[in-house]
Amino acid sequence: xAIDYDKLMAWKFDEVEQTYTQKDTMLYALGLGYxxxxxDSGQLQYVYEKDLKAAPTMAVVLGYxxxxxxxxxxxxxxxxxxxxxxxxxxxxxxxxxxxxxGRTRVTDIxxxxxxxxxxxxxxxxxxxxxxxxxxxxxxxxxxxRADGGFGGSPESPRKPAAVPETGPDxxxxxxxxxxxxxxxxxxxDYNPLHAEPEIATAAGFDQPILHGLxxxxxxxxxxxxxxxxxxxxxxxxxxxxxxxxxxxxETIRTEIWQDGNVISFRSKSVxxxxxxxxxxxxxxx
Amino acid sequence: xAIDYDKLMAWKFDEVEQTYTQKDTMLYALGLGYxxxxxDSGQLQYVYEKDLKAAPTMAVVLGYxxxxxxxxxxxxxxxxxxxxxxxxxxxxxxxxxxxxxGRTRVTDIxxxxxxxxxxxxxxxxxxxxxxxxxxxxxxxxxxxRADGGFGGSPESPRKPAAVPETGPDxxxxxxxxxxxxxxxxxxxDYNPLHAEPEIATAAGFDQPILHGLxxxxxxxxxxxxxxxxxxxxxxxxxxxxxxxxxxxxETIRTEIWQDGNVISFRSKSVxxxxxxxxxxxxxxx
Numbered sequence: 001x002a003i004d005y006d007k008l009m010a011w012k013f014d015e016v017e018q019t020y021t022q023k024d025t026m027l028y029a030l031g032l033g034y035x036x037x038x039x040d041s042g043q044l045q046y047v048y049e050k051d052l053k054a055a056p057t058m059a060v061v062l063g064y065x066x067x068x069x070x071x072x073x074x075x076x077x078x079x080x081x082x083x084x085x086x087x088x089x090x091x092x093x094x095x096x097x098x099x100x101x102g103r104t105r106v107t108d109i110x111x112x113x114x115x116x117x118x119x120x121x122x123x124x125x126x127x128x129x130x131x132x133x134x135x136x137x138x139x140x141x142x143x144x145r146a147d148g149g150f151g152g153s154p155e156s157p158r159k160p161a162a163v164p165e166t167g168p169d170x171x172x173x174x175x176x177x178x179x180x181x182x183x184x185x186x187x188x189d190y191n192p193l194h195a196e197p198e199i200a201t202a203a204g205f206d207q208p209i210l211h212g213l214x215x216x217x218x219x220x221x222x223x224x225x226x227x228x229x230x231x232x233x234x235x236x237x238x239x240x241x242x243x244x245x246x247x248x249x250e251t252i253r254t255e256i257w258q259d260g261n262v263i264s265f266r267s268k269s270v271x272x273x274x275x276x277x278x279x280x281x282x283x284x285x
Numbered sequence: 286x287a288i289d290y291d292k293l294m295a296w297k298f299d300e301v302e303q304t305y306t307q308k309d310t311m312l313y314a315l316g317l318g319y320x321x322x323x324x325d326s327g328q329l330q331y332v333y334e335k336d337l338k339a340a341p342t343m344a345v346v347l348g349y350x351x352x353x354x355x356x357x358x359x360x361x362x363x364x365x366x367x368x369x370x371x372x373x374x375x376x377x378x379x380x381x382x383x384x385x386x387g388r389t390r391v392t393d394i395x396x397x398x399x400x401x402x403x404x405x406x407x408x409x410x411x412x413x414x415x416x417x418x419x420x421x422x423x424x425x426x427x428x429x430r431a432d433g434g435f436g437g438s439p440e441s442p443r444k445p446a447a448v449p450e451t452g453p454d455x456x457x458x459x460x461x462x463x464x465x466x467x468x469x470x471x472x473x474d475y476n477p478l479h480a481e482p483e484i485a486t487a488a489g490f491d492q493p494i495l496h497g498l499x500x501x502x503x504x505x506x507x508x509x510x511x512x513x514x515x516x517x518x519x520x521x522x523x524x525x526x527x528x529x530x531x532x533x534x535e536t537i538r539t540e541i542w543q544d545g546n547v548i549s550f551r552s553k554s555v556x557x558x559x560x561x562x563x564x565x566x567x568x569x570x
Contacts, residue, residue: 035464048480179320195333
């Protein structure tokens with residue numbers, strides 16, 4: 001089965017309603033290294049109920065429509081898809097608890113050609129149910145490796161943000177926990193690839209890999225620490241491209257370039273000296 | 286206000302009904318080092334939903350009546366109380382999810398004398414609501430440092446289990462996470478002593494301390510690993526005395542003596558060479 005452009009562009013997503021608690025908010029942050037220094041008052045704001053704040057990157061686990069591409073009607077070979085890029089634009093700080101609505105739509109489908117794959121772009125708006133205010137707009141690209149050649153346009157609607165070729169202005173290092181994937185998955189992405197050794201091995205990995213969005217959250221943590229003084233209202237947006245998997249327990253070093261309110265960044269696995277997140281761009285308020 | 290023996294012995298506890306999910310069960314275990322080796326299938330049983338098992342020591346976070354001694358009617362100066370000992374007898378494996386009832390009663394009150402404190406013993410039965418079967422019986426002693434001299438008996442109903450004076454038969458070492466207290470408290474004990482630096486300092490500690498019952502769970506993890514081959518049905522009971530606080534991030538080395546189905550143990554903070562759990566006794570089925 002192949003991608004039907006018009007059908008996929010008109011894909012009907014159910015609105016997702018999600019209620020989350022302070023416990024959920026703390027648990028999300030604990031999987032990303034917040035609280036690793038229990039005496040750091042900046043970190044503590046994200047993992048302790050007194051004046052609790054939600055990490056801005058938590059938007060990615062809210063209102064998620066699930067693995068909709070598994071539906072055979074999508075025409076996508078979901079076994080061969082890869083999360084390509086992720087962006088988040090924040091319109092307001094994410095509340096520490098509440099009920100949100102997630103509204104997802106397909107915005108673009110790029111055809112890289114037969115044997116080269118397709119890229120499906122989706123956008124999700126997260127709305128605070130009580131106030132009706134939009135909290136965040138997310139976009140992501142999904143690289144569907146088996147689905148090129150459906151007769152679509154090869155033009156990408158987005159260009160990856162460039163990272164400067166000079167040395168970074170600053171770096172931050174966060175050690176992920178060996179059990180980071182097991183903690184992170186309790187925020188809702190229970191894909192067994194991140195927990196079950198046999199499934200990870202079958203997928204070609206030595207062991208279960210960390211969720212790409214967990215690494216995204218770790219990089220977000222570094223930016224929040226060094227560029228926002230741990231104030232979530234200062235982060236306007238963040239986006240990046242996933243370039244290599246991370247194994248839980250690896251150390252993530254994020255290289256940061258700052259130009260006024262524009263941050264460029266990329267992240268490496270220190271142990272393997274591999275760039276795992278690239279083309280990172282954040283904007284500050 | 287002083288302890289009124291008859292009144293405290295007749296203290297009326299509300300039955301506590303608690304529904305817990307697989308997520309709660311995994312979260313409990315993740316705070317105790319289960320999953321620190323994500324390739325270890327023994328550990329994985331406690332942190333992954335496929336054939337999920339509850340760690341036997343999880344009984345301590347089920348059906349808990351809360352800080353009832355804070356009620357002025359108890360006559361206890363709760364600010365000065367210390368958790369002394371904890372015991373758990375398991376009648377059946379704790380289900381990985383379910384609804385339980387907790388029924389607590391005061392069983393003994395010992396008077397160490399004026400200026401020497403009192404010891405209040407409570408017992409809690411945990412019942413599986415659906416089947417009506419008793420899952421576990423817990424007992425604990427609470428040392429009420431300010432409440433001696435109320436005119437009671439100085440005789441303790443329980444003697445601490447002796448630990449052999451020979452070298453241990455085996456030892457196991459588990460590194461607690463720097464954020465272990467922050468993870469563990471999400472299982473229900475939100476005492477700020479374990480999270481807020483200012484409150485820990487006011488209580489005389491350099492930083493927030495780990496929950497005694499978390500250290501109990503770490504020692505239980507070591508016993509489950511080495512004496513039960515990670516099979517929870519093999520553990521019949523476990524008890525110990527809390528002898529010193531643990532700081533999150535410290536390494537806990539548990540010394541184990543095995544005599545048939547009877548295990549003696551104690552645990553030390555490796556970094557400070559201090560015995561933190563003593564008079565440990567476990568029984569195997």
